[in-house]
Amino acid sequence: MSTADLVAVRFAESSDAAPVAAIVNHYIAHSTANFRTEPQSAAEWERDIDVYGDRFPWLAAVYEDEVVGLAYAKPWNARQAYDWTAEATVYVADGQRGRRVGSTLYRELLKHLEAQGFRSVMAQVTSPNPGSEALHAAFGFELVGTIKAAGYKHGEWHDVGIWQKTLAELADPPEPTVPADR
Numbered sequence: 479m480s481t482a483d484l485v486a487v488r489f490a491e492s493s494d495a496a497p498v499a500a501i502v503n504h505y506i507a508h509s510t511a512n513f514r515t516e517p518q519s520a521a522e523w524e525r526d527i528d529v530y531g532d533r534f535p536w537l538a539a540v541y542e543d544e545v546v547g548l549a550y551a552k553p554w555n556a557r558q559a560y561d562w563t564a565e566a567t568v569y570v571a572d573g574q575r576g577r578r579v580g581s582t583l584y585r586e587l588l589k590h591l592e593a594q595g596f597r598s599v600m601a602q603v604t605s606p607n608p609g610s611e612a613l614h615a616a617f618g619f620e621l622v623g624t625i626k627a628a629g630y631k632h633g634e635w636h637d638v639g640i641w642q643k644t645l646a647e648l649a650d651p652p653e654p655t656v657p658a659d660r
Contacts, residue, residue, distance in 0.1 A: 485546060485579050487586045489660050490536040495524035497545035498538070501571045510604045510636050511569075513629040526552075534564060535590035535658045539579045546571045549583035551591055554600045562597040562652055568613070575609070584617055592645040595655040601641040604629070611639070619643040 490498070499520040505512045527536050530552045539547035551564040566587055570579045591599055601619060603610045611621075619641040627635040 485539040485541045485577070485582055487537050487539055487582060489658070490527050490531065490538040490548060490550070492524045492527055494538050494545050494548075495520040495527060498523045498527075498548050498569075501545070501548060501569050504572045505569060510629070510631050510634075511607060511610065513604070513631060513636075515631060526550075532657050532660075533655075535587055535594075537583055537586055537590075539570075539583050541574070541577075541579075546574045546577075547579040547583050549580075549587040551587060551596075551599070561655060562595070564591055564596050564599050566591070566599045566601050580613055581616070584613065588617060588643070588645070590658060594658065595646070595653055597644070597646050597648070597652065599643045599645060601643075603639045603641055605637040605639045614641045614643075617643060
């Protein structure tokens with residue numbers, strides 16, 4: 479891979495909502511990687527970037543001025559005792575796989591979460607999904623459980639693997655997490 483193939487990673491902005499919607503809507507329509515069955519609007523993505531983007535890193539991968547991927551975190555659970563655990567997600571535009579876009583995004587996302595004081599990161603991966611499973615394993619996530627037949631899409635039942643990566647040792651009491659360093 480040459481340096482010309484590398485993507486730039488930056489914080490996602492509200493103006494990225496339309497290309498992000500297009501990337502994710504591909505997965506909604508053509509795969510089980512996302513359990514939505516109807517397209518997600520750019521307005522929904524714009525709202526989520528605005529709602530979560532200050533506390534959690536929302537990152538866009540850009541190649542030749544085009545958004546080609548997204549990685550973001552949000553609360554694993556809204557209850558306060560979960561404040562040190564985030565849920566991570568990564569999407570790569572169709573036609574961009576194999577260029578290390580997902581790896582580049584995840585490396586940056588995890589670096590930000592650790593610096594913010596998060597203790598662990600969770601990911602939900604529809605199974606089977608060898609590419610996503612390999613990506614999570616490569617970044618030190620461990621499969622900690624499986625929800626059997628969690629969703630029905632494209633005429634079949636699908637399991638969801640729950641993956642977890644530990645970022646920091648336990649602290650008692652833990653320091654509060656800090657906002658995303660934009």
